[in-house]
Amino acid sequence: MNYRDFGNTGLKVSEIGLGCSRIGRGVFYNNERESVRVLNRAYELGINFFDTSDTYRYGQSEELIGRVFKGRRNQLIIASKVGNLASPLGRIGKKLHPLLMPVRHLIQPFTNPLKKLWKPRRDFSSKHIKQSIEKSLTRLQTDYLDLYQLHNPPTWVLERGEVFETLDYLKDQGKIRLYGVSAHTIGDAIQCLNNPNISSLQVVFNMLEQEAVKELLPSAEKKGIAIIARIPLARGLLTKEMIVQTGPPTDRKKLQIARAKVEELSFLINGERTLSQAALQFVLHRSHVSVVIPGTRKVKHLEDNIKAPETPTLTKEELKRITLLSQ
Numbered sequence: 410m411n412y413r414d415f416g417n418t419g420l421k422v423s424e425i426g427l428g429c430s431r432i433g434r435g436v437f438y439n440n441e442r443e444s445v446r447v448l449n450r451a452y453e454l455g456i457n458f459f460d461t462s463d464t465y466r467y468g469q470s471e472e473l474i475g476r477v478f479k480g481r482r483n484q485l486i487i488a489s490k491v492g493n494l495a496s497p498l499g500r501i502g503k504k505l506h507p508l509l510m511p512v513r514h515l516i517q518p519f520t521n522p523l524k525k526l527w528k529p530r531r532d533f534s535s536k537h538i539k540q541s542i543e544k545s546l547t548r549l550q551t552d553y554l555d556l557y558q559l560h561n562p563p564t565w566v567l568e569r570g571e572v573f574e575t576l577d578y579l580k581d582q583g584k585i586r587l588y589g590v591s592a593h594t595i596g597d598a599i600q601c602l603n604n605p606n607i608s609s610l611q612v613v614f615n616m617l618e619q620e621a622v623k624e625l626l627p628s629a630e631k632k633g634i635a636i637i638a639r640i641p642l643a644r645g646l647l648t649k650e651m652i653v654q655t656g657p658p659t660d661r662k663k664l665q666i667a668r669a670k671v672e673e674l675s676f677l678i679n680g681e682r683t684l685s686q687a688a689l690q691f692v693l694h695r696s697h698v699s700v701v702i703p704g705t706r707k708v709k710h711l712e713d714n715i716k717a718p719e720t721p722t723l724t725k726e727e728l729k730r731i732t733l734l735s736q
């Protein structure tokens with residue numbers, strides 16, 4: 410595992426981290442055992458950066474990280490998030506999980522239309538943040554977070570700026586070492602560059618979505634702000650299992666275009682390198698990305714991802730073709 414500077418914070422992070430949004434059981438499945446295996450294996454393989462959130466798996470992602478790494482806390486960099494609220498439907502589902510599991514095949518088809526009724530809710534008030542951090546610390550069995558990130562804050566929250574006073578307060582209290590923003594758009598991330606106290610920006614960066622390259626990466630580098638690259642596999646589109654996965658562009662047309670682009674990328678696959686490994690290499694070849702955080706709930710996939718830097722380096726010609734694809 411290679412380690413990189415986390416901006417100018419003095420921290421060294423594994424260049425491949427673990428995106429933990431898939432860690433923990435869902436309403437209709439229980440992958441707790443496999444999640445525990447993924448976390449332990451990630452640690453064994455040298456990963457020290459774990460990206461989670463208070464809402465991932467209704468808190469179970471944080472809970473499992475806390476449980477698995479008890480006693481090893483100081484060797485890890487734990488990044489969590491705040492500002493999104495779990496859906497009431499999910500909260501009820503979590504409580505009823507043992508009752509729902511045996512009849513999940515009967516109920517599951519009806520849940521998607523129900524989910525559409527739910528509009529995501531957010532709360533970036535000082536009160537909510539101060540309450541949430543206490544709950545996150547309890548679930549994670551720790552008394553500090555290395556990095557606390559605002560989770561997709563709306564532009565007006567960033568413009569108003571009060572939220573940063575709360576984060577400064579938590580830093581003074583020793584509850585967090587650093588804070589950053591997991592930005593909804595690249596434009597929001599660029600706006601955050603003007604805040605001198607922000608240590609990191611988390612943004613979407615993958616072979617299909619390269620907007621970060623133009624302005625954000627060079628400017629963040631100048632300011633010493635770390636970049637965390639999320640959704641590097643385009644939520645599974647950039648893997649050999651792409652056919653059965655759904656991607657971030659939710660409407661059909663966008664998905665069709667994205668799939669056609671993925672087909673064009675098949676020149677990257679050879680006996681020594683899979684598409685997902687090429688996708689991770691692509692993100693890592695930007696030296697200013699501190700850490701890329703592919704998400705997985707399978708040990709096998711984790712192990713494949715970790716091997717990405719050892720696979721044949723992308724050539725200049727290959728990089729050029731990938732860049733052209735996003736234009």
Ligand SMILES: NC(=O)c1ccc[n+]([C@@H]2O[C@H](COP(=O)([O-])OP(=O)(O)OC[C@H]3O[C@@H](n4cnc5c(N)ncnc54)[C@H](OP(=O)(O)O)[C@@H]3O)[C@@H](O)[C@H]2O)c1
Nearest residue numbers: 428429430591639640641642643644645648703704705706
């Ligand atoms: N707004 C935000 O702050 C925000 C939003 C989204 C994501 N994130 C962060 O970014 C992380 C990554 O995002 P993501 O998980 O949505 O997308 P991703 O990393 O681009 O893709 C994950 C998908 O790829 C599959 N996969 C992973 N490795 C694979 C491999 N080697 N071979 C085949 N399939 C593989 C996973 O399935 P399996 O589980 O079957 O391996 C999953 O379906 C999240 O965990 C979270 O930490 C943050």
